Amino acid sequence: MVPHFCIRLADSNIRDTEASLLALGTEDREVTLLEKLLLTPGLSRKDVTTLILDMLFAGIDTTSHSMAFTLYLLARHPEAQAKLQEEVDGVLRGHEGPLTERHLAQLTYLKAVIKESLRIFPLVVGVARTLDKDLILDDYLIPKGWSMLGINMLTGWDERFFPRVKEFVPERWLRHKPLGPIHPYASLPFGAGTRMCIGRRLAEQEMYIFLTRVMERFTVEYKYEDIEIVTKLVNTPSRPLRFNLIERS
Numbered sequence: 001m002v003p004h005f006c007i008r009l010a011d012s013n014i015r016d017t018e019a020s021l022l023a024l025g026t027e028d029r030e031v032t033l034l035e036k037l038l039l040t041p042g043l044s045r046k047d048v049t050t051l052i053l054d055m056l057f058a059g060i061d062t063t064s065h066s067m068a069f070t071l072y073l074l075a076r077h078p079e080a081q082a083k084l085q086e087e088v089d090g091v092l093r094g095h096e097g098p099l100t101e102r103h104l105a106q107l108t109y110l111k112a113v114i115k116e117s118l119r120i121f122p123l124v125v126g127v128a129r130t131l132d133k134d135l136i137l138d139d140y141l142i143p144k145g146w147s148m149l150g151i152n153m154l155t156g157w158d159e160r161f162f163p164r165v166k167e168f169v170p171e172r173w174l175r176h177k178p179l180g181p182i183h184p185y186a187s188l189p190f191g192a193g194t195r196m197c198i199g200r201r202l203a204e205q206e207m208y209i210f211l212t213r214v215m216e217r218f219t220v221e222y223k224y225e226d227i228e229i230v231t232k233l234v235n236t237p238s239r240p241l242r243f244n245l246i247e248r249s
């Protein structure tokens with residue numbers, strides 16, 4: 001159940017945004033995400049509140065912990081970090097101003113880095129489903145009505161699906177798949193099917209932009225004990241994120 005104060009918080013933000021929409025209008029300016037939702041025909045106030053609460057509960061720790069794990073892996077693998085910086089420098093070439101779709105489309109190594117990070121440190125335990133019909137799996141009958149959980153860390157950390165499973169190898173995700181083809185269900189950090197993560201594209205964009213900007217300006221170092229994954233509601237880094245950000249010349 002959603003705590004009452006969260007609903008009140010979302011509600012007061014919506015009211016403020018409605019007031020600013022009335023006062024400022026939308027001409028000659030980019031509208032915010034909340035404004036866009038409020039202006040969408042067919043979405044009720046309740047729908048907008050639900051969307052905002054979904055974002056707060058499902059969209060903050062997931063994305064930020066994913067970036068924490070990714071920075072940690074890059075700090076521990078300077079050769080991968082240097083390769084990523086080279087890609088970012090080549091794509092941005094001193095570009096000032098917001099990143100565009102054109103930039104993001106060219107950042108293939110960056111996307112591979114994020115996929116590999118989500119394979120090693122998946123943020124969500126797995127994909128849970130209740131069976132709507134009997135299922136035979138490896139000669140076992142699993143009856144209709146039973147709940148099943150596909151565990152991300154079991155498949156993502158299985159050498160049969162990922163050669164050199166313990167290593168951080170972003171290259172495995174590149175189009176030509178240098179380590180062999182990857183089973184489409186072996187790593188499902190965002191789930192699958194009709195109930196897959198609704199925020200996937202938003203999360204990916206946030207992560208692409210964040211990581212590009214960090215790599216553009218800094219080299220990330222981490223000099224402390226290994227960080228592991230701790231399973232909570234969402235998986236979490238086991239230690240504080242004591243990164244050094246060294247400004248690039």
Ligand code: HEM
Nearest residue numbers: 054055058059062063123124190191192195196197199203
């Ligand atoms: C790295 C970031 C994220 C990861 C790894 C992630 C992962 C997941 C996973 C595994 C599921 C379950 C999918 C399934 O059962 O098939 C899920 C569901 C969901 N996610 Fe995300 N998520 C992320 C970011 C976000 C963001 C940014 C939002 C919102 C803005 C969001 C909103 C949701 C919602 C509302 C659901 C439930 C969907 C449903 O039940 O139909 N997530 N997410």
